[in-house]
Amino acid sequence: MELLDIVRYAVLSASMSLVFLGDALHRGGRSRAVYVFLKVLGYSALALLTLFQPLNALQQQLLLITAVLGALISLFSAPYSTIKYGSKSLTMITDLLIVTTAMTFASRYLLELVLF
Numbered sequence: 490m491e492l493l494d495i496v497r498y499a500v501l502s503a504s505m506s507l508v509f510l511g512d513a514l515h516r517g518g519r520s521r522a523v524y525v526f527l528k529v530l531g532y533s534a535l536a537l538l539t540l541f542q543p544l545n546a547l548q549q550q551l552l553l554i555t556a557v558l559g560a561l562i563s564l565f566s567a568p569y570s571t572i573k574y575g576s577k578s579l580t581m582i583t584d585l586l587i588v589t590t591a592m593t594f595a596s597r598y599l600l601e602l603v604l605f
Contacts, residue, residue, distance in 0.1 A: 494597070497542055500534055501592055507531030508563070508584050515567060515577060525564060532560035535591045542595065551594040559587035 511527030514520075536556035539549045563584050570579035 493542060497538060497595065497597075500538055500541075501595065504531045504534040505588050507534065508588060509581070512577075512581050512584060515580070524567070528563055529560055532556045532563070532587075535559075535588070535595075538595050542597075544595065544597075548594055552591055555587065555591045555594055559591060563587060 507527050508531035511524045511531065514527065515524040533556070536553055538544075539553050544552065563580065566583045567577055567580045570577050573579075
């Protein structure tokens with residue numbers, strides 16, 4: 490395993506942790522500013538993978554677009570879920586789908602592509 494792979498896995502796990510920590514804090518009724526900050530920070534970490542990983546141009550574009558649109562969709566889904574369903578259960582599912590899609594675009598090996 491190369492050092493770049495370890496860095497990529499660390500960034501992916503940190504990004505996923507930040508996004509889901511933001512979800513957990515928002516479900517607990519914490520401040521919206523902290524929730525937004527953690528979500529944006531998590532999706533920004535995904536976008537930073539385009540700078541430090543040897544990805545081809547298509548993978549870089551798809552990963553960057555997924556990170557930007559994912560952050561916007563994720564921030565929109567929390568109030569929408571609360572208004573539509575009366576709970577914040579939709580945000581966790583939305584974030585999981587967005588993060589795994591970004592991890593798929595950032596994969597370098599076939600096994601990673603299949604796992605994510």
